[in-house]
Amino acid sequence: MQMREITYRQALNEALAEELERDENVFLMGEEVAQYNGAYKISQGLLERFGPKRVIDAPIAESGFAGIGCGAAMVGLRPIIEFMTFSFSLVAFDQVANNAPNILTMSGGQFRCPIVFRGPNGPAHQLGATHMHATECLYANIPGLKIVVPATPRDAKGLLKSAVRDDNPVLVLEVEMLYATKGPVEPPMPEHDLLIPFGKASVVREGTDLTILTYGRTMPMSLQAAATVAKENNLNVEVVDLRSIKPLDLDTILASVAKTHRVVVAEQDRPVCGIGSELTFQIQHHIFDELDAPIARVTMEDVAVPYAEKLEHAVLPTPEKIVAAIRRTCGI
Amino acid sequence: MDSEATKQAEIKLLYDMLAIRRFEEKAQQQYQMQKIGGFLHLYIGQEAVAVGSVAGTKHDDYLITAYRDHGHALARGMGMNEAMAEIFGKATGCSKGLGGSMHYFDRKNNMMGGHAIVGGHIPLGAGLAFASRYRGEDRVTLCYMGDGAINIGSFHEALNMAGLWKLPVIFICENNQFAMGTAATRSNPLKEIVDRGAGYNMQSLIMDGMDVRKVRDTIADVCGKIRKDPQPYWIEARTYRYRGHSMSDPGTYRTKEELEKHKKDDPITQFKAVLIKEGLLSEEDFKRMDTEIKALAAASVKFAEESDEPAEEEVFRYTTVETDTSYKPIPTRPETSKENPFHC
Incomplete structure (x- = not known):
């Protein structure tokens, strides 16, 4: 096609x-x-x-x-x-x-x-x-x-x-x-009827050293961060795009973590009771022994988003923050 | 209609009002015996509004109301058994025991729910009417609310859009004079609730909510007008609730004298007297009717008590559903005309 x-x-x-x-x-x-x-x-x-x-x-x-x-x-x-x-x-x-x-x-x-x-x-x-x-x-x-x-x-x-x-x-x-x-x-209808099922995450970059769990705006940032650490730190990072928050594709998430043993959650929401809170719970609950390092999270800060561009940048997730979280989690 | 059918229809109005009254008295008793939990909002005193207005509709017209919903459901044809079983939280209840007193749903009677957030159902009512308009049906939606609901935002948004798009809906404000325990005059800057309709370019009228015949005739007349020329109506039904807002309410915001004064206008005693005067009913007929209804109410308690609790998996079954073709939404009326486009 x-x-x-x-x-x-x-x-x-x-x-x-x-x-x-x-x-x-x-x-x-x-x-x-x-x-x-x-x-x-x-x-x-x-x-x-x-x-x-x-x-x-x-x-x-x-x-x-x-x-x-x-x-x-x-x-x-x-x-x-x-x-x-x-x-x-x-x-x-x-x-x-x-x-x-x-x-x-x-x-x-x-x-x-x-x-x-x-x-x-x-x-x-x-x-x-x-x-x-x-x-x-x-x-x-x-x-x-x-x-x-x-x-x-x-x-x-x-x-x-x-x-x-x-x-x-x-x-x-x-x-x-x-x-x-x-x-x-894919081409539009009537040639192709593109339906993507809910509850299926997508492994958008395969890797072995660490898993980034992400979705939405932070997904492209995560790919960018993965490319940076591949080049600068020789790290092979897997990026999982959740696509669906509810229902959640726990199978894909756990399989990736069981393979890489290290996790960074890169999310566009805020930290308290955010999506990463749930992901972190699910991972430790199901495969506690698979983790080689504490799970790191990159989120918006727990503040009202300011208007000033420089301040806004400071409180939102960025590829740089994701890179830093990857390095921290890998002990670099 | 021949005279016998007319007579039966008149007597049915009384029967239906009395059925609501006796059902709720029974429910109240069961609540006091702690056999049922949660909230219980009684409709006693307001029966003429539900019974009269339902009598003025066709059966496939939609009906939606707030949490004081027993009267509307029973008037629409729900059996006492499934109504009582619902407040007992049993699987045989009208909402399988998952809804409770405030959330009666009855699809077979086009009763689209009791809804428990004040004003939250008013946009839903407009949405039901929107669907009728969209499909080119001449169904009318009856959307009931209490006088407390007219001060919340969703009321304004829904009536604004209903007025703008000429949706076929009758908004009926059951003015029982108290928003919970706050007198209507303490929460509404307008002297007359009926005047709210003008802000939405809506035909508006006041209806005596204690006179079941007047209610029926008003609603039948308005439904007829809407079917010919789709548009919303705003109706203030003046009525009175005898019991507290809910069972925990001692009603200290009104005097005993005020309550007794209103009880003189009781819709049931009033209409019973009219029927006797007109020779359609005798005192013996009434007693027989009352005995029969009381037996039904008592039987509904027995039915509820003996019914099974809902199975635990039911709640998960009805949290999300698999999309499937076996589910059939309410069908479009057969006489629907495709040439009635939605205007906006």
Whole structure:
């Protein structure tokens, strides 16, 4: 199959278009998704192609349109709700955390809520404290939600398409800083229907000396760090892209750690009760004897993200911090 | 409708109200005997709103409400057994014992849930109506809320979008005059709750929530209008709750005299007197009805007690589901017209 180089943004756009085309129950709703073509142009051209019934501009009212999506999903529509950023999902927290995932349990299985919440999540660039939340650790604590974080164009497309077809509420947490990055993706429908299953991590770089567990924005940083220590320290580092936070692919994670015996978690969220906290617990719980060194973590600092560029850089994860964590863990 | 059918429909209104009253009295007794746990919010005093409004709808119209949900579920056709079993936390309950008193769901009767976060279900109600509009159905959604819910953000967001997109939904504010223990006048700057609708360009009206016939006729009329010309309505149903907000509430925020005054407007005694006056019912008929209903309520307790607890795996089974084709969402109405596009 002839792969194409397309951007993460185009990949998401293709996924939306293919799913809107495939199923008339699918609709896209959010702020400025239609006439303006999306704040980040993810929905470019979709209004023109599918019309205002399927691609719907909502007022600035996240709780309202997230809830409208949940209600519509209860009776069989397949809403895709765009948050302009997941930092804004916090004003819809009751809908995302209390309604979408609970309807199935509370109704004793009578109603499902097949809804997708998607949009950029996590640190971007100089947006200050309110627009930089990495919400995966908040939502991962809520039973009933599935959470995926694509780091490549191919994963962005395949995970989003799978999310639309899933009967559970799914959060597709995109990475704004990766929207313009390119990567190989299979040809579009009808030639190829790209679906990537949840709960499958991807070993994006094979190695033997140390495992970096990562996802989202820190995934490319981890590859960069692995290249640096390969060159400068002759270390052969394995990089595992989780892709799916919930469900988590524990098999792939444990197999990698059992092979390398050293772990750095590079994550875009904050340290306290972050994704790395859970990963660290799982590893020591299942394969305590396999570890040759304490697990290191690279995260955002536990502070509100400052605006000033230099300070922002200081509190966010960077390839340099990952390199330092690798060296520390390897005793260099 | 012939006169016998009309008569039966009238008597059914009384029957349904009385069934809710006796069911809840039984539930209250069981709560006091500590046979059931959690919260129990009683609807006693407000029965005419649920019964009358349900009588004004078609059966496949959607209904969604807050946590004071027993009345709506029973009015919609849920049996007392599955209702009582749910608050006993049994597998035979309407939500398999996983929901509880505040989370009654009944798919076969298009009862889309009791929802326990104040105002949190109002966007869901708008979403149900959105789905009808999207599919070109002439279903109407009835979305009930208490007077306390009109002050929370999700209320505003949902009504704003319902007004903007002309969603086929009737928002019914059951003004029982207290948001938990806080009088409506202490939490709402407007004198009249009905005036809230104007801000959303919504047809708005007040309905006597103690008069079951008026409620039924109002809702039937409004549903008819919405089916012809989809749009939301804002209705304030003036009613009164006799019991506390929940079982732990001694009701110190109101006087005994006030409560007694309102009990004179009791929807059941009022309507019973009307039916007797009209010759549709005798005092003996009523006694027979009451005996029958009390027996059903007592039987529901027995049913609940004898039912099995839900199996532990049930809760994991209903946390996430496998996506499969065996699950069928509520089907689109057969008479749906594809030519009714969603306007926004």
